[in-house]
Amino acid sequence: MDRPESAPSGQPGDRPSVPEQRANGDPYLRVRDLRVRFDTTDGVVRAVDGVSFAVERGRTLGIVGESGSGKSVTSLAVLGLHDARRATITGEIFLGGRQLVGLPEEEVRQLRGRDMAMIFQDPLSALHPYYTVGKQIAEAYRVHHPRAGKREARQRAVDMLGRVGIPQPARRFDQHPHEFSGGMRQRAMIAMALVNDPDLLIADEPTTALDVTVQAQILDLLADLQAEFHSAIIMITHDLGVVSQVADDVLVMYGGRAVEHGSVEQVLRRPQHPYTWGLLSSVPSLHGDADADLVPIRGNPPSLINLPSGCAFHPRCRYADRNGDRSRTEVPALSPTGEAGHLVACHLAAEERVRLYREEIAHVGVAR
């Protein structure tokens, strides 16, 4: 709350200068040992089971995983959007130095939309169909700027619509969501998310529902806005191509746990977890031998309600047998690989992982 209130003009440039913020060296968001548990009639679902990561301002963390990996639950926990009656959240979520876990709902609400904001996959369900697009953006501004007048909020909303590349923003302000195309709606939602200059932006599959040419525009736009506002971004996606394009760091999730974490270079170029290998070799590529078979991961993603014992990936892992019973009985810890910042949760010995990747994986899949 000690953040300086934006000047009446509400221009993005009013924020404290960037080097100042980075000088203390602490990442803007630090999540440690986050656990999200749902008690259901079918049993306890550990949707997120001990995940840790950090995002600095101006950097992008890509969270990758398939359905049921816990990637969206993680982001909703950061935003405090889980129903406290149904979800049990433990661990630490430090946003700009404040612990969010256990914070009263009202205080989290103050932070949400102002210090952190979210872009959803489907803008049509995130925007209210009854109100004009501009009104919704202006309201998002006034909630956090109670002293701002109607005219000021309108001006701010029009500025943001223009900033995200919507032509004729003053006219578009008065239109309803259904009058916008898919790409324009996604831009409008980005404008709404950014209207209060949040320091953290969480984008959950923001381009999955869009066409590729529009996806390219939106990814460019996010990169431009990040360069301008210096916000921290968490990009949640299943698309490794998107990750390779936007992320600085990558967290790969499987069955509610982190299985690999490191820089984009480390995770996509020198991956050490068999699941990451599987993802990379199952992606069809625009290069290489089009007639070669893809190398899929066998089996299906696990159900969180009935997670395999030990390493959750072991029933699908080609190398699970190399460690006797360990894969089935012991959950592998996320441990350093030896390369700074690169962590992996796998029972295989480090040298063996490096050798397997070089000999069996690197030449297939995207590396084809």
Place this chain on the structure above:
Amino acid sequence: MSASQVDEAREAGSTAEAEPLLRVRGLSKHFPVRSGLRGRHLVRAVDGLDFDVRPGQTLGLVGESGCGKTTTGRMLVRLLEPTSGSIEFDGRDITHAGRRELRPLRQDLQIIFQDPYASLNPRHTVGRIIAMPLQVNGIKPPGGVKARVRELLETVGLNPEHYNRYPHEFSGGQRQRIGIARALALRPKLVVADEPVSALDVSIQAQVINLLRDLQRDLGLAFVFIAHDLAVVRHFCQRVAVMYLGKVVEIGDRADIYERPQHPYTRALLSAIPDVTKLGPAGRIRLAGDVPTPLDPPSGCRFRTRCWKARDICATEEPALVPRDGGRQATACHFPESGPVGAETGGPVDVTVEEVSK
């Protein structure tokens, strides 16, 4: 099917002389829509398509939303009535064939849907779902229906003992396999697959693509494979047609489309795909804006409003889909590109929406 038959089918697919299994000429579908006070309008969802599919060949129809690819697929299996043009299947004109005329053809012509959740009846067992096409067509396979169902389940990589289970007991990838088994039940010659893998997780996508490839190879099936994902299409199709706003803008063999595309739109599509093999911001061609509405498509070349090469002629004269260099690649463009990907003339463009609006 014996090995020689497979070879025959494969050969037939590769030789240019083979009679097309499917011949589409001038195919169009216009939907009337009411719009406010102005009365009725026509959405030209598909507007004059020409293409052939030979036995055992795979044709990919790619394009963004609203390009008419799904409408085309539905017309091919006659779930939609074409407005004009013709569809010839196996030498017979089926453009306006009635229910009775279609029935024998349905065996040869099947469709796989995108959504493995919506396309299976939740109240029927998997066995019943897969046996349905046999029953409807009054076919009694040697050995009985149950044996054929088990065989089909095995073909698509499912446990044959699971024929008594219900769709909800299966994962998304397995459900798609059930849809594939149902399509194969009548031993079709041509399968229209409408986005068969886009609802699936990445690791499952690869499983289903490999399965379809195996089936295509082993059974000599011809496919019309509809998808928005060009990378997926590249791994499955020998021939590719790129659609934009109801028209084919470019058609050619896989190598031509992916390595030497001539239409600016094809190049833009390819360069827009985020590529795992490249780290950091990528892509040189950025198209401005969204696809225009098919309710009021641009005059002349429909792509001109987003094209960096557009000149006056593009607004007045619609480019025809003409073969170039005497080859098998045809492009509908007044100013086609030549040379490999990345060597565009007039590019690179980096026009943003704001600039266009000025």
